[in-house]
Amino acid sequence: MADVQSAQQTESMTLFLDAYARMVLIRRFETAIHRLFLEGHVHGTTHLYAGQEAVAVGTCLALEPEDYVTGTYRGHGLALAKGTEPGALVAEMLGRASGVCGGRAGSMNVVDLEHRLVGCYGIVGGSIAAGLGAALSASRQGRVSVAFFGDGAANHGYFHECLNMAKVAMLPLVFVCENNFYAEFTPLDAATAGGDIAGRAKAYEIPSAVVDGNDLWAVHAAASTAVERARGGGGPTLLECQTYRHYGHSKSDPAPYRPKDEVQQWMERDPLKLARSRLLDDGLTEERIVAVEEEAEALMEDAVRAAKDAPYPDPRSEAATEFRP
């Protein structure tokens, strides 16, 4: 019995160490993209996920590879959490032919069907309806669909229409609201009547929970319950994962509207810091943790180098000029 328990503990620790490694990879990825943007290699705009890593990673940890996810324009973290190859994702940001979407999508609209990332959506709320549709397919395939969206989307028609539809049709859909407390520049309490996003599910008789979105273990536990419910025919769940973005809304936003002490408090609760310290408490050695951190660092360095060397798509090629759906 003790051996079984110990084996389970080891398995669980390995699982969460891998998840931590994925969170570190996302952080390194976003740091690299931020730098590449300032250097002029990333074009247009970009929305960084740093600070919210535990939400995507903890949720995807509860999923099977065949389960569907849909995400927002702040979607790099979700793509990496679901398994998108980092090199192909950097190359997409740089608009290269080797990008996961051949440079046609860019930062906001990544699709990776191989990893069942149905899409990321540049218009607030779009991910919710797309996730609803994936849930309709999932219900026939024994799979589950997870729609990620921000607190801003909770005030969108998509949110209410899709909560209602998912419940009426009892679809295997998990609504994951990443509440980072700012809809672009506007604070939650200035734009969200009642201020209680999870509470909105009650009207639809949909189970919901407020989750510490900076705690990998808390997110994983809540997501596991919701995914199990969905897979078992119990219908949708709404999770409100409270978290915080480290950067502004987009590349042009230094976020002057956020009080310094608020930022400071959240930085102290950096999800990477929390996860690292929990892993040490659980008995993992500093060496093993440093090893995965260095691995993530090296992976990103290679990915960035390869992306910078990759060719741009040829505007004169047939593929670029002919729309052949």
Place this chain on the structure above:
Amino acid sequence: MSELEFRTAVRDAIAEELDRDPSVIFFGEDVAVAGGVFKATPELFERFGPERVFDTPISELALAGMAYGAAVTGLRPVFEIMFGDFMALPMDSLVNQAAKFWYISNEQGSVPLVVRSAVGGGGRFGAIHSQTHATWYQGIPGLKIVFPSSPAEAKGLLKASIRDDNPVVFLEHKRLYSVKGPLPEQEVIPIGQAGIPRRGEDLTIVSIGKSVADALAAAEALGQDGVSAEVVDLRSLRPLDLGTVLESVSRTHRLLAVEEGPMIGGWAAGLLGAVAAEGLHELDDAWILATDETPIPYSPTLEDAFIPDTESILASVRSRAGVVAG
């Protein structure tokens, strides 16, 4: 000789495709148990059951998003947005998601969905239940816009639309639902090929949807005037079969486009521009018969005067060509 009613053609097309392909599903507001507000989809629910054919809440955003999400993950949804006017609501999913997916995903997957709506005036439904939304969607690469003019076309084009791997906006003119016509000669009518239901030598009248029947009636009457009019039925606005129009104009040298909608921003204006760009040397004359630049009125006298019909097509041709009737 047996005939087919337009609404039955719609129903049969959906039924046959539901039968043929288990990934086809059909949903919308009151389409299943009630059989559709225009009685276009009766008995599908009874025959195929609630897994394949189901009613939804009145949630156009969710409907279109659900169809898109389902289409990129293995299903082939056909859904109804009851009146074309309501197609203002689901534009985000259709325009920003469905139309873009194949291209921006770098061809990882396609979006086989069909959205059907009842369109057009003449039913005294007023300004916000009588519009034709085709041109709202025409400027979007990645969408197909199909608009049948007869029961046979309704069946063949709807079957083609359901089999198409792209999102298709399918329009059904309300004044056509009760029209009966010959049975289809072909099971599937390819999307993007205009028809020429009447040959002529002096003038090409190009139109789509219900206006095709009006153009044909006008062409018959023009024959009495000694004017031989050819009628082109576009069948789809995207893709737009410019080739058939240019070929027709190269023989007739005169072009009239009849549109049930305003000229500014309409498909007829775009078509004439494209014809001018490609075949100006073939043109002796080209003009448009469209509606006034106002919302669609309710009162029967106002609505009848507003919508192009056989009489107004005749009057337009006679006035333009200087023909004296009789």
